[in-house]
Amino acid sequence: MKIHVKIQNKTYTVRIDDVHSRPIQVDVDGEGFEVWPEEMTIPRDTIPLHSAITEPPSLTSVRMEEPIAKAANQIKQVKAPIPGVITSISIKEGDKVQFGQELCVLEAMKMKNAIRANREGVIAQILIAEGDSVQHSQVLMEFSD
Amino acid sequence: MDFNQIFSYISQSFPIFNWGNLVMLIAGGILIYLAVAKEYEPVLLLPIGFGCILANLGMAASPEGDNFLSILYRAGIETELFPLLIFIGVGGMIDFSPLLAQPKMVLLGAAGQFGIYGTLILATLLGFNIRQAASIGVIGAIDGPTAIFVTGKLAPELLAPIAVAAYSYMSLIPIIQPPIMKLLTSRKERLIRMTYAPKPISRIVRVTFPVAVTIIVSLLAPNAAPLIAALMLGNFLKESGVVERLNKAAQNEIINITTLFLGLTIGATMTASSFLNTDTLMILGLGLLAFILDTIAGLLFGKLMSFFSGGKINPLIGACGISAFPMAGRLSAKMAQDEDFENFILMHAMGSNTAGQLGSVIAGGLLLTLVMAL
Numbered sequence: 199m200k201i202h203v204k205i206q207n208k209t210y211t212v213r214i215d216d217v218h219s220r221p222i223q224v225d226v227d228g229e230g231f232e233v234w235p236e237e238m239t240i241p242r243d244t245i246p247l248h249s250a251i252t253e254p255p256s257l258t259s260v261r262m263e264e265p266i267a268k269a270a271n272q273i274k275q276v277k278a279p280i281p282g283v284i285t286s287i288s289i290k291e292g293d294k295v296q297f298g299q300e301l302c303v304l305e306a307m308k309m310k311n312a313i314r315a316n317r318e319g320v321i322a323q324i325l326i327a328e329g330d331s332v333q334h335s336q337v338l339m340e341f342s343d
Numbered sequence: 344m345d346f347n348q349i350f351s352y353i354s355q356s357f358p359i360f361n362w363g364n365l366v367m368l369i370a371g372g373i374l375i376y377l378a379v380a381k382e383y384e385p386v387l388l389l390p391i392g393f394g395c396i397l398a399n400l401g402m403a404a405s406p407e408g409d410n411f412l413s414i415l416y417r418a419g420i421e422t423e424l425f426p427l428l429i430f431i432g433v434g435g436m437i438d439f440s441p442l443l444a445q446p447k448m449v450l451l452g453a454a455g456q457f458g459i460y461g462t463l464i465l466a467t468l469l470g471f472n473i474r475q476a477a478s479i480g481v482i483g484a485i486d487g488p489t490a491i492f493v494t495g496k497l498a499p500e501l502l503a504p505i506a507v508a509a510y511s512y513m514s515l516i517p518i519i520q521p522p523i524m525k526l527l528t529s530r531k532e533r534l535i536r537m538t539y540a541p542k543p544i545s546r547i548v549r550v551t552f553p554v555a556v557t558i559i560v561s562l563l564a565p566n567a568a569p570l571i572a573a574l575m576l577g578n579f580l581k582e583s584g585v586v587e588r589l590n591k592a593a594q595n596e597i598i599n600i601t602t603l604f605l606g607l608t609i610g611a612t613m614t615a616s617s618f619l620n621t622d623t624l625m626i627l628g629l630g631l632l633a634f635i636l637d638t639i640a641g642l643l644f645g646k647l648m649s650f651f652s653g654g655k656i657n658p659l660i661g662a663c664g665i666s667a668f669p670m671a672g673r674l675s676a677k678m679a680q681d682e683d684f685e686n687f688i689l690m691h692a693m694g695s696n697t698a699g700q701l702g703s704v705i706a707g708g709l710l711l712t713l714v715m716a717l
Contacts, residue, residue, distance in 0.1 A: 279538075279539070279685070279687035280539050280687045280689055280690050281539075281690075298684060306689055306690070307438065307441075307669060307672065307673070307689055307690070307693050308669060309669070309673045309676065309689060311676075311680070311687060311689065312684070314684045314685070316685055334539055
């Protein structure tokens with residue numbers, strides 16, 4: 199299924215393969231995205247097939263994930279989302295991590311915040327040590343690929 | 344010999360002891376249980392619970408008494424010294440930079456105070472006089488020291504239930520707020536990511552901020568002046584960077600000693616005669632309502648800001664526009680992370696929460712001015 203979306207006078211070609219797959223694989227002008235529809239509790243069998251074809255998930259109810267691993271511009275760096283102090287590091291260089299796995303703990307405003315992997319991959323380099331103060335968007339770790 | 348006989352036999356040797364005292368011993372025991380077994384704000388609930396037990400064993404704190412708890416009462420509660428000393432420590436713990444970086448958060452700190460006025464009106468309808476009603480409304484900001492400060496001035500007879508309500512609801516924030524937050528926001532709103540990339544706040548701004556706020560608030564709301572001055576003094580000790588010893592003392596020794604004495608003394612006012620009545624139940628209920636209304640007002644205002652910002656503001660940060668620093672801010676941040684582990688709204692939540700801390704002090708001061716003028 200192909201849709202043309204016009205945003206600020208620029209037309210994007212969006213291709214959706216299978217609206218039943220979770221996440222839905224979406225191709226926007228050649229760049230891959232994973233999309234999670236909001237209504238995840240509806241079992242796929244209850245959706246009539248024809249409505250799935252005629253009513254693609256509306257763009258207001260989906261959340262864009264980071265481009266998927268196969269895309270060229272994948273996120274290689276893990277950055278600090280907020281300033282704070284690294285209180286512990288949960289993995290070591292060379293470790294293979296899963297999506298959602300805790301990488302390190304950043305303490306800010308006396309609250310411990312788990313920094314988790316937003317993709318799977320191998321951590322090539324850890325650029326911080328326990329006790330380090332980090333700034334917003336400082337690179338904490340790098341994936342190998 | 345049945346139980347009544349045993350009881351009357353025992354109570355002969357304790358002439359001051361009656362069934363009401365027994366109920367209050369159990370109430371004190373529950374507070375201690377929450378503190379020790381559940382670790383709900385143990386620093387507050389443990390001394391309050393212990394004080395409650397002492398109060399019902401003939402050691403009640405009162406303005407006229409001569410036991411040690413009464414001496415503490417006259418020294419720290421009647422004079423309003425304890426809440427002010429606590430605020431010096433709180434000021435040292437607060438970091439205003441998330442607020443200074445995002446000044447629009449002040450709006451959320453103001454919105455989080457609406458419940459105070461709504462509850463005030465309801466309390467007057469239920470038969471409380473205006474001074475009592477104002478004191479009950481202040482519970483909504485979940486700011487123990489301000490509640491004690493305002494109540495001590497307006498309705499000292501209600502000090503025990505109001506202080507107990509303010510402090511117990513503070514410890515119940517993680518239970519009371521999340522259902523309201525989930526009810527009033529959609530998942531899509533909770534998923535709104537907010538990046539924290541503010542301009543760095545220069546040292547000169549951070550150092551002058553507490554002094555400037557003290558001057559401005561003292562002129563605008565003179566009744567809030569002692570509270571704001573104590574809070575800002577603590578913050579000034581920290582931000583000045585030259586009196587690290589004093590800063591550490593304020594954040595540790597001073598606030599710890601005062602919290603112990605304040606909790607113990609407040610607990611020691613919970614005698615059966617002052618606590619076991621319908622007024623107390625109404626105050627606990629109205630206080631809870633004030634808290635819920637404040638949370639709702641904050642969330643609705645957060646949604647409004649979210650709408651006007653074109654969906655860039657996560658409305659969850661509205662819920663922490665109350666006082667209760669830093670528990671409320673942490674809770675908002677946690678709620679957002681529960682939905683999306685990459686969503687860190689902590690700094691925005693703290694901006695809103697520090698604004699709420701300022702807002703509750705100013706609202707308390709304005710309320711004092713308003714009611715004392717009547």
